[in-house]
Amino acid sequence: MEKSNLSAGVFGLSYDKIDKLIEQHDTPLFIIIRERLIDNYQAFRSFFPGVEVYYALKANPHPYIIQVLGEIGSSFDVASLQEIQLVLSHGISPQRMIFANTIKRKKGIRFAKDSGVSRLTYDNFDEIGKMARVFQGASVILRIKTPSVGSRINLSYKFGAEPNEALDLLLKAQDAGLNPIGISFHVGSPCTNVENYIASLKLVVEIFEQAASKGIHLHTIDIGGGFPLQVYQTKNIKVSVESMGKILTPLLLEYFGRDCTFVAEPGRSLVGSAGLLISKVIGRAKRSGKNWYYLDDGYYGTFTAIPFDKSVFEFYTFKDESEKYPCILAGPTCDSVDIIADGVLMPEMQLDDLVFVPNIGAYSWASATTFNGFEKPKVILA
Ligand SMILES: Cc1ncc(COP(=O)(O)O)c(C=O)c1O
Structure with a gap:
């Protein structure tokens, strides 16, 4: 979605607020929406x-x-x-x-x-x-x-x-x-x-x-x-x-x-719906014709919800989403199991672009690990 569409009604937080939080705390950021x-x-x-x-x-x-x-x-x-x-x-x-x-x-x-x-x-x-x-x-x-x-x-x-x-x-x-x-x-x-x-x-x-x-x-x-x-x-x-x-x-x-x-x-x-994760693209690659985007949070982190809770998430960006392409979203660790979504449709993304994951408050941060040295996302009450 474009920035102008990111109103309080979408994630429960205004764009300005999110912008300030990222500036202050960087990503990955796990926001508990009070x-x-x-x-x-x-x-x-x-x-x-x-x-x-x-x-x-x-x-x-x-x-x-x-x-x-x-x-x-x-x-x-x-x-x-x-x-x-x-x-x-x-x-x-x-x-x-x-x-x-x-x-x-x-x-x-x-x-x-x-x-x-x-x-x-x-x-x-x-x-x-x-x-x-x-x-x-x-x-x-x-x-x-x-x-x-x-x-x-x-x-x-x-x-x-x-x-x-x-x-x-x-x-x-x-x-x-x-x-x-x-x-x-x-x-x-x-x-x-x-x-x-x-x-x-x-x-x-x-x-x-x-x-x-x-x-x-x-x-x-x-x-x-x-x-x-x-x-x-x-x-x-x-x-x-x-x-x-x-x-x-x-x-x-x-x-x-x-x-x-x-x-x-x-x-x-x-x-569940009180949790919003904001992650960032930290790497990109094209492998066997597929677009890979590497995020700063992954399967060993907040997305432990995928193996443990069998959760399926929706991913949003601040980009024009009128054209989307199948891609692979992966986490930051040096492990090949660290894949968050395979075949998900996303707009073309660049390094440092933000990815928003709403409805991720339950059975996610709770079971996140620090595997490979990657810390759990910082938690903010907003
Ligand atoms: C004993 C017990 N009560 C409550 C819950 C919470 O369940 P839910 O998150 O589905 O509301 C669980 C979750 O596994 C549980 O084991």
Whole structure:
């Protein structure tokens, strides 16, 4: 797109602002757009009234994100001792955390106990023993395996108890001195198929009934993450968080009633569209008739999202994009796997041209490496 078209409506930042940031910080630059992060959180809250939001830190644990979301009232889904420490270091109370990793290290469980994080998830018998030895009386949430039809990443393969084992796992936890309070699930990420959530909620209803018949009164329903990106402009939007909220919120009340606690753990949906990467062309070559552009961030950096999260991104420039040619975008390392996009259509670019990658806030910077000595992009809150 041309500079004149790069208005606040496109990336959430004006051209002038971007220009100043590049001048000040150079590239690669990973911008967290504060307004968009806040909007995404507020929108989620309004689409899911009555559901407490525990931001899944794994999507992007940058301190700016914890700070902004913490200030506007978000709680946090944490997966390790280190994530608990990080959230605590922002002055956020342990009551605003759920330790939502079903396989925990013993020292993680001990740290949760000592620091006051009292809700933990589990999905197997061994974890009950581990938690009971270290943390008697902990409130535990059983994660079940649920359908992930159509989701890009299946989160019920490595995790989740078979629903028909749920009652045993709840009884065993109670016998071991733990306090079973609810059920959680994750329908896969991102999930655009609301039926996955509906089918999961039906399973939870059955488990609540089975548990009640044995005297265990569950009251927490954790619907996990999986919600799609909240994007303002996109070519391919199919299902929005809003449309999911309209279907699921009434179901939660119908199935469980107002006295229950409803929890969601969105990650991608809160931070995905709040992240903008600006990278620069640092090299060009023509190889076997193909145009190669080498950027200053790559497959080992922010674009770890490609192998780990199976993400597909859109690339923009400040150039006249009326004529585009297939090219290869590669990263800066001395490794041949470091290719970001092969066959993508781009205008002809020169050295130092900027490439903009919106919607890159989740599962990207979080897993970036410093392979070959290339530092992670600088992060700016704008
Ligand atoms: C337990 C748990 N909760 C929440 C999330 C966040 O998922 P998403 O980013 O799809 O919202 C994840 C992501 O893998 C997860 O493992």
